[in-house]
Amino acid sequence: MAAATWHEKPSFLGRWGMRIFWTLLAFVMIFPFVYILSISFSNFNDVAGKGLVLIPAHPTLDAYNYVLASGVVTRAVGVSLFVTIVGTLVNLFMTVTMAYGLSRRGVPGRGFILGLVAFTILFAPGIIPKYLVVKQLGLLDNLWALILPGAISAFNLVVIRNSFMSIPEELIESAKLDGANDLRILWNFVLPLSGAVVAAIGLFYGVGHWNSFFDATLYINDPAKWPVQLVLRQFVLQGAVIQDVVVNQQPPPSITIQMAVVVLATIPILIVYPFLQKYFTKGVLTGSIKG
Amino acid sequence: MKQIVSEKKSLLQKTTPKTGAPLWQRMWRERWIYLLITPGLIYFVVFQYLPLLGNLIAFQDFSPFLGFFESPWVGLDNFARLFSDPDVGIAISNTLIISLLQIIFAFPIPIALAIMLNNMVSDKARRFLQSILYLPHFISWVIIISIFQQILGGDGFINNLIRGTGGQPLDIMSNPDFFKPLVVIQVVWKDSGWGTIIFLAALTAIDLSLYEAAVIDGANKWRRIWHITLPGIRSTIILLLVLRLGTILNTGFEQIFLQRNAVGAQAAEVLDTFVYFRGVQAGDWGFSTAVGLVKGLVGLILILGANKLARKFGEEGLF
Numbered sequence: 001m002a003a004a005t006w007h008e009k010p011s012f013l014g015r016w017g018m019r020i021f022w023t024l025l026a027f028v029m030i031f032p033f034v035y036i037l038s039i040s041f042s043n044f045n046d047v048a049g050k051g052l053v054l055i056p057a058h059p060t061l062d063a064y065n066y067v068l069a070s071g072v073v074t075r076a077v078g079v080s081l082f083v084t085i086v087g088t089l090v091n092l093f094m095t096v097t098m099a100y101g102l103s104r105r106g107v108p109g110r111g112f113i114l115g116l117v118a119f120t121i122l123f124a125p126g127i128i129p130k131y132l133v134v135k136q137l138g139l140l141d142n143l144w145a146l147i148l149p150g151a152i153s154a155f156n157l158v159v160i161r162n163s164f165m166s167i168p169e170e171l172i173e174s175a176k177l178d179g180a181n182d183l184r185i186l187w188n189f190v191l192p193l194s195g196a197v198v199a200a201i202g203l204f205y206g207v208g209h210w211n212s213f214f215d216a217t218l219y220i221n222d223p224a225k226w227p228v229q230l231v232l233r234q235f236v237l238q239g240a241v242i243q244d245v246v247v248n249q250q251p252p253p254s255i256t257i258q259m260a261v262v263v264l265a266t267i268p269i270l271i272v273y274p275f276l277q278k279y280f281t282k283g284v285l286t287g288s289i290k291g
Numbered sequence: 292m293k294q295i296v297s298e299k300k301s302l303l304q305k306t307t308p309k310t311g312a313p314l315w316q317r318m319w320r321e322r323w324i325y326l327l328i329t330p331g332l333i334y335f336v337v338f339q340y341l342p343l344l345g346n347l348i349a350f351q352d353f354s355p356f357l358g359f360f361e362s363p364w365v366g367l368d369n370f371a372r373l374f375s376d377p378d379v380g381i382a383i384s385n386t387l388i389i390s391l392l393q394i395i396f397a398f399p400i401p402i403a404l405a406i407m408l409n410n411m412v413s414d415k416a417r418r419f420l421q422s423i424l425y426l427p428h429f430i431s432w433v434i435i436i437s438i439f440q441q442i443l444g445g446d447g448f449i450n451n452l453i454r455g456t457g458g459q460p461l462d463i464m465s466n467p468d469f470f471k472p473l474v475v476i477q478v479v480w481k482d483s484g485w486g487t488i489i490f491l492a493a494l495t496a497i498d499l500s501l502y503e504a505a506v507i508d509g510a511n512k513w514r515r516i517w518h519i520t521l522p523g524i525r526s527t528i529i530l531l532l533v534l535r536l537g538t539i540l541n542t543g544f545e546q547i548f549l550q551r552n553a554v555g556a557q558a559a560e561v562l563d564t565f566v567y568f569r570g571v572q573a574g575d576w577g578f579s580t581a582v583g584l585v586k587g588l589v590g591l592i593l594i595l596g597a598n599k600l601a602r603k604f605g606e607e608g609l610f
Contacts, residue, residue, distance in 0.1 A: 018407075025420070029424060029484075032441070035442065036437075036438055036441055098327070098330070098331025098332070100327055101325070101328035104324055107324050108314060108318050117335060120339045125342035126584060126586075127570065128566060128570040128571070128576060128580045129343070129345030130342040131571060132345055132355075133337070133338065148334075148338065149338045150338075151334045151338070152335070181323045182323035183323060183326075211432075218571065229433045232433045236433075237440065255446070259441070262437050262438070269429050277422060277425060
């Protein structure tokens with residue numbers, strides 16, 4: 001809301017009170033990120049003393065070089081990238097096709113299938129039976145276990161379907177009369193018209209895959225197939241030591257290594273964040289939350 | 292163009308009547324639609340409804356070696372254990388306490404933040420604040436907890452600061468007594484900004500002339516917030532509160548799972564983690580499935596009840 005004519009000038013105290021509040025809030029939100037960033041760039045002397053590293057006196061890339069050379073983290077990043085890219089494509093394919101099918105009027109059985117989908121929002125099947133199904137399908141220790149069991153979010157399906165429903169019926173019917181089948185209509189008309197919503201949902205799916213941690217805990221026992229979040233937990237929260245298999249040298253302080261992994265795992269999110277923000281601040285999603 | 296469309300429409304109505312045709316004929320006409328729905332339908336059957344059916348092992352003494360068809364049926368035995376196993380009680384009470392703390396402390400903060408952001412005069416400052424407030428929502432729990440560890444943990448920033456001034460270090464991250472407030476603080480830090488979005492959207496829908504009229508009537512800022520702003524977003528608040536009450540048995544699984552070992556099960560075990568550790572870790576499959584099933588059913592009743600409650604308040608409800 002821009003300043004309206006009737007806005008009275010805030011009092012001196014009120015104005016400064018708010019300024020101090022917002023500054024403090026910004027500090028509380030930003031400082032932790034700055035802190036881990038500076039630790040990750042610190043050398044032994046910086047963290048050995050009081051540990052109060054605000055700006056490292058001797059900035060170094062040692063921790064990053066060590067992490068990248070050790071192989072464990074790079075392999076995990078590879079796994080996460082695979083799951084994120086392939087997983088998001090599977091998500092979008094499955095969600096968009098089903099959403100389109102369920103957005104068309106007059107299809108026998110549509111209401112029933114919609115009901116099936118909606119019910120899963122209200123009642124989740126539970127961890128154990130889902131685990132047993134994945135196990136039964138032979139997907140344990142298989143990266144597809146991180147992709148297929150969550151291939152469609154019913155909520156995202158509803159959001160995309162709502163956006164498809166807002167496309168004028170006449171447009172689709174006339175395309176049909178021109179001889180286009182539903183596949184062509186979806187690809188040539190519906191998708192371009194709903195591009196923003198589909199892209200936003202794709203970003204959300206992607207961020208979800210990158211951040212996903214529990215599915216891998218559940219389904220992946222082989223450390224060679226761990227995604228980055230699981231490796232992060234192992235090394236940062238559980239304090240395991242990253243073995244350097246390449247060079248036999250004095251490793252950098254473990255705390256700097258840990259924070260370097262944290263920073264590396266955060267970077268992809270920071271890269272997509274501006275795009276994410278563009279979509280959700282435009283209200284692309286908030287407007288369609290109610291189904 | 293419009294004319295062509297309407298012409299085609301009438302032509303369409305003549306040549307392909309929507310209703311009246313036999314069912315198989317109508318289904319054949321929509322064959323492409325069914326083709327498009329099929330992958331998604333297979334997903335829902337295999338990964339949602341098959342596990343839903345799999346909940347039947349709650350009535351079994353299930354053993355993975357025997358499998359679903361060979362495991363012995365034990366009737367309601369697993370459900371009877373719900374009342375005799377003391378760990379279930381701990382999990383229920385931890386779940387409820389954490390949820391209630393979140394509703395009391397974490398729920399109102401986004402509302403207040405949204406109103407304050409909405410009142411900001413400078414667009415630039417507001418956009419900047421929104422950017423940094425929304426960001427943690429997209430960061431994984433593993434990273435968020437790593438960051439908290441670095442700030443509040445034994446060797447973290449705060450304790451180093453305290454040590455530097457000669458004080459006694461505080462045990463925050465691994466103290467069972469502090470676990471529940473800590474969980475709430477983490478949720479506040481991570482998701483308060485994100486939570487403002489839906490309220491900000493509701494705030495923009497308030498008619499600005501109402502404020503203008505209130506100013507003419509001599510209402511100060513606080514009275515305007517109380518009499519115009521809050522009533523304006525009332526239905527959004529009630530809707531979200533109802534939704535939160537309906538999901539009171541969910542406490543944010545990953546966040547708690549990741550920190551459970553540091554403080555122990557007594558303080559940190561919630562229903563979801565209980566199901567995981569009892570089932571997948573300890574192999575008590577039938578019992579943990581029973582716990583999960585009861586949790587799901589109670590959750591279903593709660594969300595339906597909460598929705599009814601919202602309607603009683605004269606709100607639209609969720610469905």
